[in-house]
Amino acid sequence: MEPDGGGFVFDGVVVERGGVRALDRFSAEIPRQGVTAVFGPSGSGKSTLLRLCNRLEVPAEGRVSFRGDDLAGLDPLRLRRRVGMVFQRPTPFPGSVEDNLRAAVPDADRARMEQALAGAALDGSWLGRDATELSGGEAQRVCMARTLITQPEVLLLDEPTSALDVSATEVLEQAVRRLVEGGLTVLWVTHDMAQVRRIADRVLHIEHGRCVGIEPVARPPRVEEVAPWTTW
Known part of the structure; x- marks a missing residue:
């Protein structure tokens, strides 16, 4: 399977921990556009797959490529600005929301901070809020804004709504x-098929560390106009 310059390509990838394969010769090609949901049971390798995408994990065997480049040859810090990640549990840093955004981009001006907040369904009035006193859903959106302020090309989401209530989940999904x-x-990454139907353009099924198929998800079209996401 050769990289096509589009999205991620996984070719015979093996990840082992303590003699157990979290991914077992995993091969798949993930397109560049839209939302790809990574779906499967607990322990199937979903989070491991996601962590490979920005070199928080490295394969014992096989190759991972991103837009035609072998990840093994890319600088991890530069890659993580292009491929940002939001984790399952929100981890706001002590200080204000503005402090959190500046931790990612110290010289960010207000316009850039407001763009990142808008991407997470927040506005500039949040900049002065204490990030450690937010609700779970608010904290997760601040963490997403902290990732977005680096203006990534790809956003990795590792079950970001698993600890959120229905209302907070809906806000994040729409954002x-x-x-x-x-x-x-x-x-x-999700284990919730109802969520897959709401948010995904395609679903990658993973079981026992292997891809067992990628298929499209039928979603109703949206008619509202959206400003383009800004990347480098």
Whole structure:
């Protein structure tokens, strides 16, 4: 399977921990556009797959490519600005929301901070809020804004709504769909098929560390106009 310059390509990837294969000769090609949901049971290798995409994990065997480049040859810090990640549990840093955004981009001006907040369904009035006193859903969106301020090409989401209530989940899902409609690529790990139907353009099924298929997800079209997502 050769890289096509589009999205991620996994070719015979093996990841082992303590003699157990989290990924077992995993091969798949993930397109550049839209939301790809990574779906499967607990322990199937979903989070490991996601962590490979920005070199938080490295394969014992095989190759991972991103837009035609072998990840093994890319600088990890530069890659993580192009491929940002939001984790399952929100981890805001002590200080204000502005402090959190500046931790990612110290010289960010207000316009750039407001763009990042808007991408996470927040506005400039949040900049002065204490990031450690936010609700779970608010904290997760601040963490997403902290990732977005680096202006990534791809957003990796590792079950970001698993600890959120229904209302907070809906807000985050809608925010991500707006980003995708503006041009951002998203990989979203989930074990919730109802969520897959709401947010995904395609679903990658993974079981026992192997890809067992990628198929499109039928979603109703949205008619609202969305400003393009800005990347470098």
